[in-house]
Amino acid sequence: GENVGLHLPTLSVQEGDNSIINCAYSNSASDYFIWYKQESGKGPQFIIDIRSNMDKRQGQRVTVLLNKTVKHLSLQIAATQPGDSAVYFCAETNTNAGKSTFGDGTTLTVKP
């Protein structure tokens, strides 16, 4: 399953499928990017980050892809599980200016 930016803020996938969550960022000077997961009633939790000198970074079951040309960030979750159900949002940071901007988020629902 895949969403496209703010126009589709929800994503529903079957357990075991791969999920792709997209984020369009706005500032070409941003050089550090983070994906956070936020469960209902909880604070955001760090998932994975990437710096602008990279275009791909992998973690455990998650991969972040960065396309600076079109200012696009994506989070891929492999073998999505019910525990992955949450809101996911990206954050872009211009580290020189000390300024971060957080996206609105995409709600991921995993159906058993």
Place this chain on the structure above:
Amino acid sequence: NAGVTQTPKFQVLKTGQSMTLQCAQDMNHNSMYWYRQDPGMGLRLIYYSASEGTTDKGEVPNGYNVSRLNKREFSLRLESAAPSQTSVYFCASSENRRGWDQPQHFGDGTRLSIL
């Protein structure tokens, strides 16, 4: 390790009342932050503290004050609460001074309603 602890978890105020939101971290982090989260909007930075003894305004500082009491604690004060300040408030910390190139660790928030 508790991480970032916020108190209270919930609060209802009347317009014009004042209150202080408390935040403490036990990770020996240098930088601390206060955000608000409103429906349909991303987190917005209210104030931050790059190190003990320093504070700086963020994107939406009006109506708020902060105190970096010591390295562990960073409080947010509403002097005269307004309905527009109804929101969920998150405190966060990061390891380095001016830790913009690091992930932040968040508390579980304070849900504040102003009537």
